[in-house]
Structure formats: C-alpha cells, structure tokens
Amino acid sequence: MASSAGAGENTDCDLVGMLWDLLSRPGSEYYLGSIIRNGLRVPSLGIDIAPFPRIDVGDIPEQTMFQWALEYMGISMSRTVLGGIDTYQSGTMQCTPVSRDQTDVRLGLTFGLVDFTGAYDVGLSGVSGCAIKTAETILGGGSVAAGPGEDERLALASWYGDVALNESDNGQVLDGAYWLHQDTLQEITMADTPAARQYRESLAKQRESADAVTAATKWYRDERDGKNPPGPPPEIGDDEQYAGGFATYIDLLWAVDHARRAAGAPLEPGNDHAELMNAMTQFNGQVLKFQDDHPREVPAGTVMRAVADGEPLAQAELERLGVKGIPQFGEDSNAVTHHVPTWPVDRERARQAHLARAADRAGAPNAWFHVRGTFKDEAQVLTLTAAAAFTARGEGLYANVTEVGIRMANLHITLGNKDGWNSQPGLYERAASWIANTQAFQDLLKSKLEAALDSPQNRQKLTDALNAGLRKLGLQPV
Numbered sequence: 001m002a003s004s005a006g007a008g009e010n011t012d013c014d015l016v017g018m019l020w021d022l023l024s025r026p027g028s029e030y031y032l033g034s035i036i037r038n039g040l041r042v043p044s045l046g047i048d049i050a051p052f053p054r055i056d057v058g059d060i061p062e063q064t065m066f067q068w069a070l071e072y073m074g075i076s077m078s079r080t081v082l083g084g085i086d087t088y089q090s091g092t093m094q095c096t097p098v099s100r101d102q103t104d105v106r107l108g109l110t111f112g113l114v115d116f117t118g119a120y121d122v123g124l125s126g127v128s129g130c131a132i133k134t135a136e137t138i139l140g141g142g143s144v145a146a147g148p149g150e151d152e153r154l155a156l157a158s159w160y161g162d163v164a165l166n167e168s169d170n171g172q173v174l175d176g177a178y179w180l181h182q183d184t185l186q187e188i189t190m191a192d193t194p195a196a197r198q199y200r201e202s203l204a205k206q207r208e209s210a211d212a213v214t215a216a217t218k219w220y221r222d223e224r225d226g227k228n229p230p231g232p233p234p235e236i237g238d239d240e241q242y243a244g245g246f247a248t249y250i251d252l253l254w255a256v257d258h259a260r261r262a263a264g265a266p267l268e269p270g271n272d273h274a275e276l277m278n279a280m281t282q283f284n285g286q287v288l289k290f291q292d293d294h295p296r297e298v299p300a301g302t303v304m305r306a307v308a309d310g311e312p313l314a315q316a317e318l319e320r321l322g323v324k325g326i327p328q329f330g331e332d333s334n335a336v337t338h339h340v341p342t343w344p345v346d347r348e349r350a351r352q353a354h355l356a357r358a359a360d361r362a363g364a365p366n367a368w369f370h371v372r373g374t375f376k377d378e379a380q381v382l383t384l385t386a387a388a389a390f391t392a393r394g395e396g397l398y399a400n401v402t403e404v405g406i407r408m409a410n411l412h413i414t415l416g417n418k419d420g421w422n423s424q425p426g427l428y429e430r431a432a433s434w435i436a437n438t439q440a441f442q443d444l445l446k447s448k449l450e451a452a453l454d455s456p457q458n459r460q461k462l463t464d465a466l467n468a469g470l471r472k473l474g475l476q477p478v
Helices: 012-023 032-038 133-139 150-167 169-180 182-190 194-205 207-224 239-262 272-293 300-309 315-320 347-363 427-437 439-453 456-472
Strands: 040-042 047-049 060-068 071-083 088-097 102-111 114-124 326-329 336-340 370-379 382-393 396-408
Touching (some): 060 427, 071 427, 150 169, 150 207, 150 300, 169 182, 169 272, 169 300, 169 347, 194 239, 396 456
Antiparallel strands (some): 040 047
C-alpha cells in the first residue's frame, strides 16, 4: 500500500495493474466478462455478486414528432432495456496517483453486441395536441402520456377541444390562441435546449395530475351526455396539482423566452414568441382568479364553466392577483429577472383561428391513428467508461466506482409491428426517419441510457467486481 507522504511515491498503480491483469484474463472466474455474465460467489472470501447482463433504462416520455392528419404525432417508449452487457470483450485502464492514499483510475470497456430494446407507442401527440390543454393548465395537469387508458385520454381531448371549448366565446379564444401559436409550440417541444428539455421533464412529471384530470373530465362529459355516471363528481384542484401546473407553465415560458432570444425577436407585439408569452401570461391571470375564487378542490364542471365564462382581466385585477407582467428569464435558468407589461390579446383573431381549425378537424379523414409494438436497436459501437477511486485504508486497498458513462454513435431504431402501419402507407418510413435523424431525440435516448448506467446500483456492481479482485489478490483483509 502507499505509505509515503507524496503522490509521487504512491505505488498503488502497481497493485491496480495486478488487479486489471486478473480481471482481464479470459477463462478465469475473476474475468470481468465472466462476472458480468455469471456473477461471482466465493463464500470463503465473502464475495457474492449477482450477474448483471441487462440494465433497465426506464420509460421515454412522449415526444412530439410531426404533424399528421391535422394533428401531431407523438412517440413514447416503455420497458426499455440495455442488453448485451455480457458480451464484454476487452478494456483499457489508466491509473493516476493523486495523493498518498488516493489513486484515480479510468476504465474503458468495449462490448461485442449491445442492444437497446423495449416497447413503443405512436399516436396523436398528447404533448402538443389541443387536448385538455386549458383544463390541465387550470387544474395543474400535464402531458397525455402513453399508457393504459391513453385512447380514452385522446377521446376526451378531442371532445374537449371540439365540443366543450366550442360552446363559449372564451373557450374559442383559448383554443384559437393555441392554434395561432402551434408552430412555435411545436418548435419548443422538439428543441434541444436546456429550457426545452426542462419543459418536457415537467410535462412528464404531471402524469398523476393528468390521471385526476382524466377522471374528472370523463365524469363531466358522461353527465352532460345523460349517462348518469356513478357516485359524486371527482374533485380536482389541490395544492400539488396547482403547483405542478404552475411549474410546467413557468418552464414553457422559459423555453419560449430562450427561443425568442435565439431568434433575435423583441419581447413586444409583432412576433409569435412574444405574442405567445403574452397570451400565456394573460390566461394565467384567469387561472389565478379561478384559484382565488375556488381555494378548495372542485368538480370538473366548475372548471369548465369558469373556462366558458372567463373574460379579459383589467391591469389592476392582474396586479392584485400577482401578475406583474410577462416574465423574462436569465440565460441559463428559469429564474425571472424582470417583467414586461402585457398587452391585450387579439381575441377576434384567436376566435377566427379556432373556427378555421374546427372546420378542418370536422373534415379531416382518418383523424385517429395509434400503433403499438416493440423496437430494437443494435448499437454499432459502444464503450462504457468508468471512473474509480482507489483508497488505501489500514492494510487494505479499496475501490469505489464514482461515475459511469457511455460513448456511442446514434442509435438505429427498428420499429416492429410494421403491419400495424398498413392503413397509412409511408407513415412508417416517415416515423423511422424522424427517429433516426432528429438529434434532440437521439440525445434524449443516449442521456437515458447514460443515466441508467450511472445509477447507484450499477456503480455498486462494478465497485463489487473491482473489490472482489482486490480481495482475491490478498489486497483486502477477509
């Protein structure tokens, strides 16, 4: 072990070299590939490591792809797994003494055939679709994420946009304001910026609130349709839902403001980014007024009536509710730096946009599309990197993996269930092309893979493998 005062006399890299020779020796039970594939159990040395040939990656929340049949297509992924870790082939080791008792090591591990697999779900996008956008803003909901009951969510979304919002002037204005700015919202949803990624994360976190909104909206719709739904109407609008909705609202404003600055557009009337931020701020005043008037949870019908009856708020009322103006943000965070005064929303223009869009929707053929299947990617090149600290304590040398990373090319995702796309020739190829060529989505997939690899559980597995070798070499007391 290292015992002298300076890093220059730390000789632990010699011991780490012995460890790496042991772990790199094919055919040995201490071969790293064998440990990954079969685990390692040596009771006499207190070693018990389970195999770890696969790593759970987790769900990929819905991402908007492109417009189709007058709506936006979205893709989500679930049950995703990184497999083939047991095809480990070889590795490299770099060792650097940093102090008397501390030695840093960087490992590079290469694999024969690693695959990324899971289930996918493509349908009308809940992230960008008109959907329950107004109700969820008021109630604190978020994206219509893929999963059980999504078809019902989409049906409710269609009903809310085509029926409920269409029945009042304010509902038409809200819906029309969305469609006036749909291109900018699409741009934000797909952007590869910290602000846009934060917005997508906020949407993904609102699943629980979205479930509450779905239940309440379905009860309200069924009651209106004379179906006599059982029990009292579900109530919504608790503090957690409001907080979640406000966080999503702020993150979207930040993402739009970031894109506005990148486009060189001023925060004043005349450009789409600024007009969108102004409309969001004005409508947020309506949300705050609703919260002020209804401090406790309420049935969905109460929310719907508030949407229908909402009117523009005077500046004095906005100020009373705490709306200081349109927030402007710092470059690198969603911290508000100052406010710009609002201006009146062009309600007639928004109303006309709603009417035009409603006519399009009414005449849109085959407006529903939904395909589920499995996907697979075979990574062409993948190198797993690991950083470890080796510390001399007493009579032993101990390893601790502190970071795991991944280096890989873009994924080549193959979507299964191609027959499920037969009703729309060419749409399969378009979706596959979007997945392959949209760098923001590729980067999202790779970041999810890296986060899964760098989990505490996986760092511990590699730590255990290194320490098992040290114990076998007699460099740790048993």
